[in-house]
Ligand SMILES: Nc1ncnc2c1ncn2[C@@H]1O[C@H](COP(=O)(O)OP(=O)(O)O)[C@@H](O)[C@H]1O
Ligand SMILES: C[C@@](O)(CCOP(=O)(O)O)CC(=O)O
């Protein structure tokens with residue numbers, strides 16, 4: 550295989566319609582890719598001129614400008630002790646299994662090599678380096694002379710799956726660097742990106758990386774066969790066309806790791822009570838899916854039955870949010886959105902993703918007036934400074950753009966600018982099927 554560089558890999562963010570947190574405990578979950586939110590990773594060769602310019606002998610560069618993070622490493626000098634340890638070497642029959650030893654060694658390396666202050670940013674840096682090094686050393690430890698520049702339109706830590714989109718982009722790019730024939734094998738990409746999510750928060754359900762890998766909308770269910778838990782992915786054909794959705798970003802920072810750990814503590818403290826809440830969330834997800842199906846059948850004519858089904862959907866979304874609130878994953882900033890949505894009666898609102906800040910979603914009532922919806926949006930923007938997006942659901946999952954399709958314009962924007970340019974996004978997106 551003739552490997553040419555640069556390449557770009559890209560994957561979408563997601564919105565969880567129902568089932569966040571309960572999914573970690575094997576309950577049903579449904580989520581969709583979001584068309585206008587994607588992550589982009591450029592991988593290119595490091596030239597000798599680049600090295601002379603910074604007077605180093607680095608042969609690996611991580612450049613994550615969204616986090617203000619840049620690391621230059623020399624693979625042999627800095628990471629050789631990790632790579633050469635037999636326990637960190639991944640055999641081909643364990644290629645998609647998480648290696649705790651490797652993850653622990655990376656943790657020690659980062660503790661000794663990255664300046665640690667107890668700030669939100671330094672937690673983000675730590676977690677981003679951990680995921681990057683884990684996937685790199687797991688998939689292609691022999692890598693040399695490559696720069697990885699990651700730029701994303703998925704807001705970081707907002708509940709829209711930025712961590713999973715990052716992992717999926719890294720995995721597909723690393724499979725390319727390895728010269729793997731699994732490069733476009735979505736199952737391998739999905740399995741390996743789950744390992745990246747494990748680095749971020751320990752016990753991922755797999756829904757975020759599945760959506761970032763496969764795109765579209767996905768229902769993830771878990772069943773037990775002979776005592777072994779098995780995950781089943783089902784691509785959902787379509788959402789009802791009569792329903793529009795808003796995504797509201799409070800911009801309140803949160804970490805999925807902390808929220809998942811808090812729910813775990815609660816679950817350990819009162820297993821019975823929390824299990825019942827998780828079961829109720831499972832029923833909510835199943836109910837929401839049935840309402841969607843019925844709405845799709847009924848939506849061509851606005852009958853009383855259609856209206857009743859839409860109301861029943863909103864009821865389940867309300868219950869789902871209440872259940873999430875009861876396990877402590879809401880936030881006063883999210884409740885403000887919920888209250889305003891109830892006051893103006895414009896549809897069903899719930900938090901989405903891990904909660905504790907980040908985003909809420911509102912499915913708009915098709916009978917709500919335009920004025921009320923505008924009042925809702927303007928109040929959120931003007932009163933609280935939130936971002937409001939009209940979300941377009943669906944879209945392509947993991948995708949690789951090869952060297953011949955990367956124009957000078959795209960390359961220059963990646964190399965020179967901190968934030969990805971809107972035109973570059975349009976150019977790249979036009980290359981995605
Ligand atoms: N643009 C980005 N560049 C590099 N790393 C990123 C980027 N966006 C997200 N990440 C990674 O994802 C982590 C945030 O994940 P998480 O807490 O699960 O929030 P989210 O809800 O956005 O997935 C960050 O700590 C970092 O490791
Ligand atoms: C809380 C959880 O259900 C979703 C987390 O999503 P996000 O990282 O907040 O985008 C965790 C999971 O499913 O792995």
Ligand SMILES: [Mg+2]
Nearest residue numbers: 710712713805
């Ligand atoms: Mg995440």
